Amino acid sequence: MSAGAKQALAAPLRQWRAAILLAVLIGAWELYVDLGGADPLILPAPHAVASAMYDDRGLLWSNFLVTAEEVLLGILVAAAAAAVLATAMHFFVNVRGAVYPLLIASQTIPIPMLAPILVLWLGFGILPKLIVIALVSFFSIVITTLAGFASVDPELLKLVRTFDMSRRRVFFSVELPTAVPGFFTGAKIAVIFAVIGAVFAEQAGANSGLGYVFTQALPQLLTARAFAAVVILSLFAIALFGALTLAERLTVPWAHAAGSQVGEIDR
Protein backbone atom coordinates (compact mmCIF):
# COMPACT_ATOMS: atom_id res chain seq x y z
CA MET A 1 0.00 0.00 0.00
CA SER A 2 1.33 3.43 -0.90
CA ALA A 3 2.08 6.12 1.65
CA GLY A 4 -0.81 8.19 0.25
CA ALA A 5 -3.32 5.41 0.86
CA LYS A 6 -2.03 4.85 4.40
CA GLN A 7 -2.42 8.56 5.08
CA ALA A 8 -5.97 8.55 3.75
CA LEU A 9 -6.89 5.58 5.96
CA ALA A 10 -5.22 7.08 9.02
CA ALA A 11 -7.03 10.41 8.63
CA PRO A 12 -10.41 9.31 10.11
CA LEU A 13 -8.63 7.81 13.12
CA ARG A 14 -7.21 11.24 13.88
CA GLN A 15 -10.72 12.69 14.06
CA TRP A 16 -11.11 11.70 17.74
CA ARG A 17 -12.11 15.20 18.79
CA ALA A 18 -15.03 15.12 16.37
CA ALA A 19 -15.94 11.62 17.65
CA ILE A 20 -16.08 12.90 21.23
CA LEU A 21 -18.28 15.85 20.25
CA LEU A 22 -20.58 13.52 18.30
CA ALA A 23 -20.87 11.18 21.31
CA VAL A 24 -21.71 14.12 23.59
CA LEU A 25 -24.41 15.39 21.17
CA ILE A 26 -25.99 11.94 20.82
CA GLY A 27 -25.84 11.47 24.59
CA ALA A 28 -27.57 14.82 25.15
CA TRP A 29 -30.26 13.90 22.62
CA GLU A 30 -30.81 10.53 24.32
CA LEU A 31 -31.08 12.14 27.77
CA TYR A 32 -33.44 14.85 26.53
CA VAL A 33 -35.90 12.29 25.09
CA ASP A 34 -35.51 9.82 28.00
CA LEU A 35 -36.21 12.56 30.57
CA GLY A 36 -39.46 13.40 28.82
CA GLY A 37 -38.32 16.47 26.88
CA ALA A 38 -40.06 15.29 23.71
CA ASP A 39 -42.68 12.77 22.64
CA PRO A 40 -40.78 9.76 21.22
CA LEU A 41 -43.25 9.73 18.30
CA ILE A 42 -42.14 13.23 17.39
CA LEU A 43 -38.46 12.85 18.27
CA PRO A 44 -37.27 9.26 18.68
CA ALA A 45 -34.30 8.72 20.99
CA PRO A 46 -31.03 7.50 19.42
CA HIS A 47 -31.54 4.02 20.88
CA ALA A 48 -34.97 3.86 19.20
CA VAL A 49 -33.41 4.83 15.87
CA ALA A 50 -30.77 2.14 16.37
CA SER A 51 -33.35 -0.54 17.15
CA ALA A 52 -35.48 0.56 14.16
CA MET A 53 -32.38 0.17 12.03
CA TYR A 54 -32.01 -3.39 13.35
CA ASP A 55 -35.70 -4.39 13.25
CA ASP A 56 -36.27 -2.98 9.74
CA ARG A 57 -32.89 -4.11 8.41
CA GLY A 58 -34.38 -6.11 5.52
CA LEU A 59 -36.58 -3.24 4.36
CA LEU A 60 -33.87 -0.63 4.82
CA TRP A 61 -31.21 -2.71 3.07
CA SER A 62 -33.27 -3.50 -0.03
CA ASN A 63 -34.30 0.15 -0.37
CA PHE A 64 -30.74 1.32 0.30
CA LEU A 65 -29.58 -0.78 -2.66
CA VAL A 66 -32.09 1.04 -4.89
CA THR A 67 -30.90 4.50 -3.79
CA ALA A 68 -27.25 3.48 -3.90
CA GLU A 69 -27.62 2.30 -7.48
CA GLU A 70 -29.27 5.58 -8.48
CA VAL A 71 -26.59 7.67 -6.78
CA LEU A 72 -23.63 5.69 -8.13
CA LEU A 73 -24.96 5.61 -11.71
CA GLY A 74 -25.95 9.29 -11.47
CA ILE A 75 -22.48 10.27 -10.27
CA LEU A 76 -20.83 8.25 -13.04
CA VAL A 77 -23.00 9.87 -15.69
CA ALA A 78 -22.34 13.33 -14.20
CA ALA A 79 -18.58 12.75 -13.92
CA ALA A 80 -18.25 11.47 -17.49
CA ALA A 81 -20.38 14.26 -18.94
CA ALA A 82 -18.58 16.88 -16.85
CA ALA A 83 -15.13 15.66 -17.89
CA VAL A 84 -16.08 15.73 -21.58
CA LEU A 85 -17.77 19.13 -21.36
CA ALA A 86 -14.95 20.73 -19.33
CA THR A 87 -12.41 19.47 -21.88
CA ALA A 88 -14.49 20.83 -24.78
CA MET A 89 -14.88 24.17 -22.97
CA HIS A 90 -11.14 24.28 -22.35
CA PHE A 91 -10.28 23.60 -26.00
CA PHE A 92 -12.91 25.72 -27.74
CA VAL A 93 -13.52 29.26 -26.61
CA ASN A 94 -16.82 29.29 -28.52
CA VAL A 95 -18.09 26.23 -26.66
CA ARG A 96 -17.07 27.87 -23.41
CA GLY A 97 -18.77 31.15 -24.29
CA ALA A 98 -21.95 29.37 -25.36
CA VAL A 99 -22.19 26.82 -22.54
CA TYR A 100 -20.93 28.65 -19.45
CA PRO A 101 -23.89 31.06 -18.95
CA LEU A 102 -26.41 28.28 -19.61
CA LEU A 103 -24.57 26.03 -17.17
CA ILE A 104 -24.93 28.62 -14.43
CA ALA A 105 -28.57 29.18 -15.39
CA SER A 106 -29.20 25.42 -15.12
CA GLN A 107 -28.25 25.60 -11.45
CA THR A 108 -31.08 28.04 -10.75
CA ILE A 109 -33.73 25.45 -11.69
CA PRO A 110 -35.46 24.43 -8.43
CA ILE A 111 -34.85 20.68 -8.30
CA PRO A 112 -37.89 19.89 -6.05
CA MET A 113 -40.05 21.32 -8.87
CA LEU A 114 -38.13 19.78 -11.75
CA ALA A 115 -38.22 16.28 -10.25
CA PRO A 116 -42.03 15.81 -10.44
CA ILE A 117 -42.03 17.12 -14.02
CA LEU A 118 -39.42 14.54 -15.01
CA VAL A 119 -41.47 11.82 -13.30
CA LEU A 120 -44.52 13.01 -15.24
CA TRP A 121 -42.58 12.66 -18.50
CA LEU A 122 -40.46 9.62 -17.83
CA GLY A 123 -42.37 7.59 -15.24
CA PHE A 124 -41.36 5.92 -11.99
CA GLY A 125 -38.21 4.23 -13.36
CA ILE A 126 -34.57 5.07 -12.72
CA LEU A 127 -34.19 7.53 -15.63
CA PRO A 128 -35.74 10.64 -14.00
CA LYS A 129 -33.66 9.94 -10.87
CA LEU A 130 -30.45 9.74 -12.89
CA ILE A 131 -31.25 13.01 -14.61
CA VAL A 132 -31.92 14.80 -11.32
CA ILE A 133 -28.78 13.39 -9.66
CA ALA A 134 -26.60 14.15 -12.67
CA LEU A 135 -28.02 17.67 -12.89
CA VAL A 136 -27.25 18.54 -9.27
CA SER A 137 -23.78 16.98 -9.21
CA PHE A 138 -22.56 17.85 -12.71
CA PHE A 139 -22.02 21.58 -12.21
CA SER A 140 -19.40 21.47 -9.45
CA ILE A 141 -17.31 18.94 -11.39
CA VAL A 142 -17.31 21.06 -14.57
CA ILE A 143 -16.32 24.22 -12.70
CA THR A 144 -13.48 22.69 -10.67
CA THR A 145 -12.13 20.72 -13.66
CA LEU A 146 -12.09 23.90 -15.75
CA ALA A 147 -10.25 25.67 -12.94
CA GLY A 148 -7.78 22.76 -12.96
CA PHE A 149 -7.11 23.25 -16.67
CA ALA A 150 -6.69 26.98 -16.12
CA SER A 151 -4.14 26.39 -13.34
CA VAL A 152 -1.45 25.22 -15.78
CA ASP A 153 1.53 27.57 -15.40
CA PRO A 154 1.69 29.84 -18.50
CA GLU A 155 5.51 29.74 -18.26
CA LEU A 156 5.35 25.95 -18.58
CA LEU A 157 3.27 26.31 -21.76
CA LYS A 158 5.94 28.67 -23.17
CA LEU A 159 8.62 26.15 -22.27
CA VAL A 160 6.96 23.23 -24.05
CA ARG A 161 6.40 25.45 -27.09
CA THR A 162 10.17 25.79 -27.41
CA PHE A 163 10.24 21.95 -27.42
CA ASP A 164 7.84 22.05 -30.42
CA MET A 165 5.31 20.02 -28.45
CA SER A 166 2.07 19.36 -30.34
CA ARG A 167 -1.28 20.59 -28.97
CA ARG A 168 -2.35 16.98 -28.37
CA ARG A 169 0.88 16.14 -26.53
CA VAL A 170 0.57 19.28 -24.37
CA PHE A 171 -2.93 18.19 -23.41
CA PHE A 172 -2.00 14.66 -22.41
CA SER A 173 1.44 15.37 -20.89
CA VAL A 174 0.76 18.69 -19.17
CA GLU A 175 -2.83 19.90 -19.01
CA LEU A 176 -4.74 16.71 -18.24
CA PRO A 177 -2.62 15.66 -15.21
CA THR A 178 -2.82 19.24 -13.89
CA ALA A 179 -6.63 19.17 -14.09
CA VAL A 180 -7.14 15.81 -12.31
CA PRO A 181 -6.99 17.18 -8.71
CA GLY A 182 -9.63 19.77 -9.67
CA PHE A 183 -11.83 16.99 -11.05
CA PHE A 184 -11.64 15.13 -7.74
CA THR A 185 -12.44 18.27 -5.74
CA GLY A 186 -15.59 18.70 -7.81
CA ALA A 187 -16.52 15.03 -7.53
CA LYS A 188 -16.22 15.15 -3.73
CA ILE A 189 -18.63 18.09 -3.58
CA ALA A 190 -20.87 16.35 -6.11
CA VAL A 191 -21.44 13.14 -4.10
CA ILE A 192 -22.96 15.16 -1.27
CA PHE A 193 -25.40 16.84 -3.67
CA ALA A 194 -26.07 13.54 -5.42
CA VAL A 195 -27.54 11.91 -2.29
CA ILE A 196 -29.77 14.95 -1.67
CA GLY A 197 -30.81 14.86 -5.34
CA ALA A 198 -31.72 11.17 -5.06
CA VAL A 199 -34.08 11.89 -2.15
CA PHE A 200 -35.82 14.70 -4.06
CA ALA A 201 -36.20 12.45 -7.09
CA GLU A 202 -37.63 9.58 -5.05
CA GLN A 203 -40.04 11.85 -3.22
CA ALA A 204 -41.32 13.11 -6.57
CA GLY A 205 -42.35 9.63 -7.61
CA ALA A 206 -40.96 6.27 -6.70
CA ASN A 207 -41.99 2.97 -5.17
CA SER A 208 -38.65 2.10 -3.60
CA GLY A 209 -35.50 3.74 -2.24
CA LEU A 210 -34.66 5.29 1.12
CA GLY A 211 -36.23 8.62 0.12
CA TYR A 212 -39.45 6.69 -0.58
CA VAL A 213 -39.18 4.83 2.77
CA PHE A 214 -38.78 8.17 4.56
CA THR A 215 -41.77 9.73 2.80
CA GLN A 216 -43.93 6.69 3.61
CA ALA A 217 -42.78 6.35 7.25
CA LEU A 218 -43.41 9.89 8.43
CA PRO A 219 -47.23 10.08 7.97
CA GLN A 220 -47.51 6.68 9.71
CA LEU A 221 -45.59 8.14 12.66
CA LEU A 222 -42.86 5.55 12.17
CA THR A 223 -40.47 8.36 13.07
CA ALA A 224 -37.64 6.08 14.20
CA ARG A 225 -37.68 4.34 10.80
CA ALA A 226 -37.62 7.72 9.03
CA PHE A 227 -34.65 8.76 11.16
CA ALA A 228 -32.92 5.47 10.39
CA ALA A 229 -33.27 6.20 6.66
CA VAL A 230 -31.73 9.65 7.20
CA VAL A 231 -28.80 8.19 9.15
CA ILE A 232 -28.12 5.57 6.46
CA LEU A 233 -28.20 8.20 3.70
CA SER A 234 -25.77 10.39 5.65
CA LEU A 235 -23.40 7.51 6.28
CA PHE A 236 -23.60 6.60 2.59
CA ALA A 237 -22.66 10.14 1.52
CA ILE A 238 -19.75 10.15 4.01
CA ALA A 239 -18.57 6.76 2.70
CA LEU A 240 -18.68 8.02 -0.91
CA PHE A 241 -16.73 11.12 0.09
CA GLY A 242 -14.16 8.92 1.86
CA ALA A 243 -13.87 6.57 -1.12
CA LEU A 244 -13.25 9.52 -3.45
CA THR A 245 -10.64 10.93 -1.05
CA LEU A 246 -8.86 7.58 -1.09
CA ALA A 247 -9.10 7.37 -4.89
CA GLU A 248 -7.67 10.88 -5.13
CA ARG A 249 -4.72 10.02 -2.89
CA LEU A 250 -3.97 6.99 -5.04
CA THR A 251 -4.41 8.73 -8.39
CA VAL A 252 -2.82 12.12 -7.67
CA PRO A 253 -0.43 11.53 -4.75
CA TRP A 254 1.74 14.46 -5.89
CA ALA A 255 -1.06 16.87 -4.96
CA HIS A 256 -0.53 15.96 -1.28
CA ALA A 257 2.52 15.42 0.86
CA ALA A 258 3.68 12.71 -1.49
CA GLY A 259 5.70 9.56 -0.98
CA SER A 260 9.32 9.69 -2.00
CA GLN A 261 9.11 7.42 -5.01
CA VAL A 262 6.78 7.13 -7.95
CA GLY A 263 4.23 4.50 -6.98
CA GLU A 264 3.27 1.36 -8.83
CA ILE A 265 0.13 2.85 -10.31
CA ASP A 266 1.94 5.32 -12.55
CA ARG A 267 4.59 2.95 -13.77
Add this chain to the structure above:
Amino acid sequence: MIETPVQASRGPGVARAVDCEHAAAAVDVDRVSRGRQTAVQALADVSLHAGDGEIVAVVGPSGCGKSTLLELICGLQRPDAGTVRCAPAALMPQRDLLLPWASALDNAALALRAGGIGREPARELARPWLARFGLGEFERTRPAQLSGGMRQRVSFLRSLLAGKPVLALDEPFAALDAITRAEMQGWLDQALTAEPRTVVLVTHDVEEAVLLGDRVIVLSERPGRVVASVEVGLARPRRRADPAVVALRERVLAALGVSG
Protein backbone atom coordinates in the same frame (compact mmCIF):
# COMPACT_ATOMS: atom_id res chain seq x y z
CA MET B 1 29.52 8.30 -26.54
CA ILE B 2 25.89 9.13 -26.01
CA GLU B 3 24.08 10.77 -28.85
CA THR B 4 21.60 13.55 -28.43
CA PRO B 5 18.78 13.27 -30.90
CA VAL B 6 19.12 16.65 -32.58
CA GLN B 7 15.96 17.82 -34.22
CA ALA B 8 17.13 19.39 -37.43
CA SER B 9 13.74 20.75 -38.37
CA ARG B 10 11.21 22.37 -36.15
CA GLY B 11 7.84 20.78 -35.59
CA PRO B 12 4.83 21.81 -37.62
CA GLY B 13 2.38 24.37 -36.37
CA VAL B 14 4.86 26.31 -34.28
CA ALA B 15 4.92 29.92 -35.35
CA ARG B 16 8.44 31.22 -35.08
CA ALA B 17 9.33 34.79 -35.70
CA VAL B 18 12.89 33.81 -36.42
CA ASP B 19 14.75 32.58 -39.42
CA CYS B 20 15.61 29.02 -38.53
CA GLU B 21 17.37 28.22 -41.75
CA HIS B 22 20.23 30.34 -40.49
CA ALA B 23 23.50 28.59 -41.10
CA ALA B 24 25.30 27.03 -38.13
CA ALA B 25 24.17 27.26 -34.53
CA ALA B 26 24.45 31.01 -34.29
CA VAL B 27 22.21 33.63 -32.72
CA ASP B 28 21.91 36.99 -34.41
CA VAL B 29 19.81 39.70 -32.84
CA ASP B 30 20.07 42.85 -34.93
CA ARG B 31 18.83 46.26 -33.73
CA VAL B 32 15.74 44.78 -32.14
CA SER B 33 13.07 46.79 -30.36
CA ARG B 34 10.10 45.31 -28.56
CA GLY B 35 7.06 46.82 -26.90
CA ARG B 36 7.36 50.24 -28.59
CA GLN B 37 3.60 50.69 -28.86
CA THR B 38 2.97 49.67 -25.27
CA ALA B 39 3.35 51.83 -22.18
CA VAL B 40 6.46 49.97 -21.06
CA GLN B 41 9.02 49.39 -23.76
CA ALA B 42 11.08 46.29 -23.06
CA LEU B 43 13.96 46.51 -25.52
CA ALA B 44 15.34 49.38 -27.58
CA ASP B 45 17.73 48.85 -30.46
CA VAL B 46 19.43 45.77 -28.98
CA SER B 47 21.98 43.83 -31.00
CA LEU B 48 23.59 40.60 -29.86
CA HIS B 49 25.60 37.93 -31.62
CA ALA B 50 26.53 34.49 -30.37
CA GLY B 51 28.66 32.34 -32.64
CA ASP B 52 28.47 28.57 -32.83
CA GLY B 53 29.31 27.14 -29.39
CA GLU B 54 29.70 30.55 -27.80
CA ILE B 55 28.31 31.41 -24.36
CA VAL B 56 26.98 34.93 -24.19
CA ALA B 57 25.91 36.19 -20.78
CA VAL B 58 23.40 39.03 -20.58
CA VAL B 59 23.26 41.06 -17.36
CA GLY B 60 21.10 43.99 -16.48
CA PRO B 61 18.91 45.44 -13.74
CA SER B 62 15.52 43.93 -12.97
CA GLY B 63 12.94 44.58 -15.65
CA CYS B 64 15.38 45.52 -18.40
CA GLY B 65 13.79 43.14 -20.88
CA LYS B 66 16.19 40.22 -20.43
CA SER B 67 13.41 37.66 -20.46
CA THR B 68 11.86 39.35 -23.50
CA LEU B 69 15.18 38.98 -25.29
CA LEU B 70 15.19 35.21 -24.62
CA GLU B 71 11.59 34.85 -25.77
CA LEU B 72 12.54 36.60 -29.01
CA ILE B 73 15.42 34.18 -29.47
CA CYS B 74 13.13 31.21 -28.75
CA GLY B 75 10.55 32.49 -31.21
CA LEU B 76 7.90 33.04 -28.55
CA GLN B 77 7.65 36.74 -29.43
CA ARG B 78 8.19 38.80 -32.56
CA PRO B 79 10.30 41.94 -32.64
CA ASP B 80 8.58 45.25 -33.44
CA ALA B 81 11.70 46.42 -35.24
CA GLY B 82 14.96 44.80 -36.26
CA THR B 83 15.55 41.13 -37.02
CA VAL B 84 16.17 37.97 -35.04
CA ARG B 85 17.94 35.23 -36.96
CA CYS B 86 18.86 32.15 -35.02
CA ALA B 87 19.00 28.39 -35.01
CA PRO B 88 16.22 26.59 -33.09
CA ALA B 89 16.50 27.34 -29.39
CA ALA B 90 15.21 25.58 -26.27
CA LEU B 91 14.37 27.56 -23.16
CA MET B 92 15.46 26.76 -19.62
CA PRO B 93 13.27 28.78 -17.25
CA GLN B 94 14.17 30.41 -13.96
CA ARG B 95 11.75 28.26 -12.00
CA ASP B 96 12.35 24.60 -12.79
CA LEU B 97 8.69 24.04 -13.80
CA LEU B 98 9.12 20.28 -13.51
CA LEU B 99 5.92 18.26 -13.74
CA PRO B 100 5.10 17.37 -10.10
CA TRP B 101 3.53 14.01 -11.00
CA ALA B 102 6.38 12.77 -13.16
CA SER B 103 9.63 11.15 -12.03
CA ALA B 104 12.98 12.86 -12.60
CA LEU B 105 13.51 10.53 -15.56
CA ASP B 106 10.16 11.34 -17.19
CA ASN B 107 10.71 15.06 -16.60
CA ALA B 108 14.12 14.89 -18.26
CA ALA B 109 12.58 12.96 -21.17
CA LEU B 110 9.70 15.44 -21.71
CA ALA B 111 11.26 17.18 -24.71
CA LEU B 112 12.01 13.80 -26.30
CA ARG B 113 8.33 12.88 -25.93
CA ALA B 114 7.51 16.18 -27.63
CA GLY B 115 9.58 15.00 -30.57
CA GLY B 116 7.22 12.05 -30.98
CA ILE B 117 9.35 9.41 -29.25
CA GLY B 118 7.39 6.81 -27.25
CA ARG B 119 7.49 6.70 -23.46
CA GLU B 120 9.92 3.78 -23.04
CA PRO B 121 12.34 4.74 -25.84
CA ALA B 122 12.41 8.30 -24.45
CA ARG B 123 13.27 6.91 -21.01
CA GLU B 124 16.02 4.76 -22.49
CA LEU B 125 17.52 7.82 -24.17
CA ALA B 126 17.31 10.00 -21.07
CA ARG B 127 18.49 7.41 -18.53
CA PRO B 128 22.27 7.55 -19.26
CA TRP B 129 22.13 11.35 -19.22
CA LEU B 130 20.55 11.37 -15.79
CA ALA B 131 23.35 9.11 -14.56
CA ARG B 132 25.92 11.39 -16.17
CA PHE B 133 24.45 14.37 -14.35
CA GLY B 134 24.77 12.55 -11.03
CA LEU B 135 21.06 11.82 -10.74
CA GLY B 136 21.12 8.10 -11.60
CA GLU B 137 19.75 6.94 -8.27
CA PHE B 138 16.92 9.50 -8.36
CA GLU B 139 15.35 8.50 -11.66
CA ARG B 140 12.08 7.43 -10.03
CA THR B 141 11.98 10.32 -7.56
CA ARG B 142 9.39 13.04 -7.96
CA PRO B 143 10.49 16.71 -8.06
CA ALA B 144 9.07 17.47 -4.57
CA GLN B 145 11.67 15.10 -3.08
CA LEU B 146 14.62 16.54 -5.01
CA SER B 147 16.78 19.41 -3.75
CA GLY B 148 16.69 22.74 -5.55
CA GLY B 149 20.03 22.05 -7.23
CA MET B 150 18.91 18.62 -8.42
CA ARG B 151 15.71 20.05 -9.83
CA GLN B 152 17.66 22.64 -11.83
CA ARG B 153 19.92 19.88 -13.17
CA VAL B 154 16.87 17.90 -14.33
CA SER B 155 15.44 21.10 -15.83
CA PHE B 156 18.71 21.79 -17.68
CA LEU B 157 18.83 18.20 -18.93
CA ARG B 158 15.23 18.47 -20.15
CA SER B 159 16.14 21.54 -22.24
CA LEU B 160 19.40 19.97 -23.42
CA LEU B 161 17.59 16.83 -24.62
CA ALA B 162 15.27 19.00 -26.73
CA GLY B 163 18.18 18.65 -29.15
CA LYS B 164 18.23 22.29 -30.21
CA PRO B 165 21.58 23.85 -31.09
CA VAL B 166 20.83 26.92 -28.97
CA LEU B 167 20.02 27.04 -25.25
CA ALA B 168 18.34 30.10 -23.77
CA LEU B 169 18.95 30.06 -20.03
CA ASP B 170 16.72 32.47 -18.08
CA GLU B 171 18.37 33.19 -14.69
CA PRO B 172 18.72 29.44 -14.15
CA PHE B 173 20.10 29.63 -10.61
CA ALA B 174 18.40 32.79 -9.31
CA ALA B 175 16.04 30.84 -7.07
CA LEU B 176 18.80 28.82 -5.38
CA ASP B 177 20.62 29.60 -2.14
CA ALA B 178 24.13 31.07 -2.45
CA ILE B 179 26.02 27.83 -1.72
CA THR B 180 23.96 25.70 -4.11
CA ARG B 181 24.20 28.44 -6.74
CA ALA B 182 28.00 28.44 -6.54
CA GLU B 183 28.06 24.63 -6.92
CA MET B 184 25.64 24.76 -9.83
CA GLN B 185 27.71 27.40 -11.65
CA GLY B 186 30.70 25.06 -11.54
CA TRP B 187 28.50 22.17 -12.61
CA LEU B 188 27.02 24.07 -15.58
CA ASP B 189 30.51 25.09 -16.71
CA GLN B 190 31.54 21.42 -16.80
CA ALA B 191 28.28 20.31 -18.46
CA LEU B 192 28.68 22.86 -21.26
CA THR B 193 32.33 21.93 -21.73
CA ALA B 194 31.29 18.29 -22.15
CA GLU B 195 28.23 19.11 -24.24
CA PRO B 196 28.91 22.38 -26.10
CA ARG B 197 25.95 24.46 -27.18
CA THR B 198 25.42 28.01 -28.26
CA VAL B 199 24.15 29.59 -25.07
CA VAL B 200 22.48 32.86 -24.22
CA LEU B 201 22.58 33.09 -20.42
CA VAL B 202 20.45 35.78 -18.84
CA THR B 203 21.37 36.57 -15.24
CA HIS B 204 21.47 39.42 -12.77
CA ASP B 205 24.44 37.84 -11.03
CA VAL B 206 27.49 39.66 -12.44
CA GLU B 207 29.92 37.10 -11.02
CA GLU B 208 27.97 34.27 -12.68
CA ALA B 209 28.15 36.13 -16.00
CA VAL B 210 31.92 36.51 -15.76
CA LEU B 211 32.48 32.92 -14.58
CA LEU B 212 30.39 31.31 -17.32
CA GLY B 213 30.29 33.70 -20.28
CA ASP B 214 32.69 34.04 -23.21
CA ARG B 215 31.28 37.51 -23.52
CA VAL B 216 29.13 39.63 -21.20
CA ILE B 217 26.51 41.96 -22.64
CA VAL B 218 25.37 44.68 -20.23
CA LEU B 219 21.85 46.06 -20.66
CA SER B 220 20.57 49.37 -19.26
CA GLU B 221 17.36 49.86 -17.31
CA ARG B 222 14.07 49.61 -19.16
CA PRO B 223 13.93 49.99 -22.05
CA GLY B 224 16.96 47.72 -22.30
CA ARG B 225 19.83 49.02 -24.45
CA VAL B 226 23.27 47.50 -24.78
CA VAL B 227 25.59 49.72 -22.74
CA ALA B 228 28.67 47.49 -22.79
CA SER B 229 30.03 44.30 -24.29
CA VAL B 230 32.87 42.78 -22.28
CA GLU B 231 35.06 39.99 -23.72
CA VAL B 232 36.03 37.54 -20.97
CA GLY B 233 38.67 35.45 -22.71
CA LEU B 234 39.83 33.53 -19.61
CA ALA B 235 40.56 29.79 -19.48
CA ARG B 236 38.01 27.47 -17.82
CA PRO B 237 37.27 26.53 -15.17
CA ARG B 238 37.47 30.03 -13.72
CA ARG B 239 37.88 30.79 -10.05
CA ARG B 240 35.92 33.47 -8.26
CA ALA B 241 39.02 34.74 -6.45
CA ASP B 242 41.12 34.99 -9.62
CA PRO B 243 42.18 38.68 -9.88
CA ALA B 244 41.30 38.67 -13.60
CA VAL B 245 37.78 37.49 -12.76
CA VAL B 246 37.47 40.10 -10.02
CA ALA B 247 38.68 42.85 -12.37
CA LEU B 248 36.16 41.85 -15.07
CA ARG B 249 33.40 41.72 -12.46
CA GLU B 250 34.23 45.29 -11.43
CA ARG B 251 34.23 46.39 -15.08
CA VAL B 252 30.75 44.95 -15.61
CA LEU B 253 29.51 46.46 -12.35
CA ALA B 254 30.90 49.83 -13.44
CA ALA B 255 29.04 49.49 -16.76
CA LEU B 256 25.87 48.84 -14.75
CA GLY B 257 26.54 52.05 -12.87
CA VAL B 258 27.36 50.34 -9.59
CA SER B 259 30.51 51.76 -8.00
CA GLY B 260 32.71 49.33 -6.13
